[in-house]
Amino acid sequence: MKFKKLFSYVRLARLNKPIGIFLLLWPTLIALWIAGSGSPDPVVVGIFGLGVVVMRSAGCVINDLIDRKIDKHVARTKERPLATGNLTPTEAIIFFIFLLAIAFLLVLQLNSFTIKISLVAIALTIIYPLMKRYTYFPQCILGAAFGLAVPMAFAALTNHVPLQAYILYCSTVVWAVIYDTEYAMVDRIDDQKIGLKSTAILFGKADRLIIAILQGVFLMTLAFLGFFLKLNISYYLGLGGVLGFFIYQQYLIKDRKPEQCFKAFLNNRWVGVFLFLSIALNYG
Numbered sequence: 001m002k003f004k005k006l007f008s009y010v011r012l013a014r015l016n017k018p019i020g021i022f023l024l025l026w027p028t029l030i031a032l033w034i035a036g037s038g039s040p041d042p043v044v045v046g047i048f049g050l051g052v053v054v055m056r057s058a059g060c061v062i063n064d065l066i067d068r069k070i071d072k073h074v075a076r077t078k079e080r081p082l083a084t085g086n087l088t089p090t091e092a093i094i095f096f097i098f099l100l101a102i103a104f105l106l107v108l109q110l111n112s113f114t115i116k117i118s119l120v121a122i123a124l125t126i127i128y129p130l131m132k133r134y135t136y137f138p139q140c141i142l143g144a145a146f147g148l149a150v151p152m153a154f155a156a157l158t159n160h161v162p163l164q165a166y167i168l169y170c171s172t173v174v175w176a177v178i179y180d181t182e183y184a185m186v187d188r189i190d191d192q193k194i195g196l197k198s199t200a201i202l203f204g205k206a207d208r209l210i211i212a213i214l215q216g217v218f219l220m221t222l223a224f225l226g227f228f229l230k231l232n233i234s235y236y237l238g239l240g241g242v243l244g245f246f247i248y249q250q251y252l253i254k255d256r257k258p259e260q261c262f263k264a265f266l267n268n269r270w271v272g273v274f275l276f277l278s279i280a281l282n283y284g
Contacts, residue, residue: 008081009095012064013057019266020060023179024146025052026272027172030279031153034164034229038283044110044156051106052149058099059125059145065092066129074190114155121148132191136202139184143176164228171221178214179268181207182253185261208253215246222275231282238278245271 010016028048032040064071064082068089071077081087100122107118124145131138147169154165177199184191184200185207191198203210219239226235245267252264 004086008086012061012081012087012092012095013099014060015053015057019269020056021053022269022272023176024056024149025049026269026276027146027168027175028052028149028153029276031150031165031168032157033276033279033283034168035154035157038280040157047106047109048149048153048156051103054099054103054106055121055125058096058103059128061092061096061099062126063129065089065096068092070194070196073194074187076187076190110156111159113159114152117148117152117155121145121152124148132196132198134197136197136199138197139177139180139199140173142180143173146176147172164225167221167225167228171218171225174214174218174221175268175271178211178218179265181211181214182249182261182265182268185253185256186258186265207256208250211253212246212250215249219243219246229282231279234281235278238274238281241274241278242271245274 014020029045032045032048036044064080067077068080068082071080071083077083082089082092103118103122107115124141128138128141128145131141150169150172151161151165154161181199181203184198188198188200192201199210200207219242222239222242223236225231226239249264249267252260252267254260
């Protein structure tokens with residue numbers, strides 16, 4: 001395979017832009033650490049780590065396959081491999097099936113409960129790109145899909161999904177709506193021109209306020225999780241760090257400039273880092 005073609009596949013899977021991997025990985029690791037009381041099975045951690053990379057890649061492929069005709073009309077996406085013709089839809093479909101096959105082989109190493117939850121995650125991954133055509137809440141579907149890594153982690157390690165998993169799942173969904181709305185603010189003008197929908201368009205001039213409210217809900221949900229799990233002061237210091245990042249994000253999006261909104265989106269990788277470290281320190 002020629003290098004140019006190989007790199008087109010890398011770009012299609014967005015492996016050259018790993019931010020999505022990080023945003024899915026951190027909640028997954030947090031769930032594994034809580035479910036495993038700070039010492040999760042290394043094999044299960046490895047399976048989930050590989051699964052995060054594979055399923056995020058698969059999500060990017062199916063998204064670009066469905067959006068290939070509209071991506072060429074959006075400044076940020078017009079150079080994607082399917083939009084430019086560097087890869088064909090048939091090649092993308094084969095690649096998508098290949099990634100799903102790998103993901104399925106990985107999840108087969110886990111128990112049947114985890115496998116059942118993974119089927120829901122796959123379904124949400126496939127329908128997510130369609131939601132921007134029919135609803136203003138595709139960000140919620142993304143959050144629901146990303147968040148399912150949380151109950152999967154608990155199911156894999158404990159074979160059940162306790163209350164703390166539901167609390168963490170809800171916070172993960174809220175967080176996804178926060179960062180994906182910031183992401184959608186980058187494309188808002190182009191999306192409106194071609195008739196696509198998003199929370200950024202729905203919120204309009206109230207976008208910053210609603211994001212701030214969601215950030216508050218996210219922090220309060222995690223504070224309740226800490227209280228429920230009886231976590232120590234290091235956890236709440238971590239939440240303080242997250243609050244600092246959220247204030248910085250509000251500063252970045254204050255003028256709604258696309259490049260600044262994108263920086264706010266990227267800043268969420270550090271939110272995940274702080275949250276994971278604050279959890280890990282409780283079990284250290």
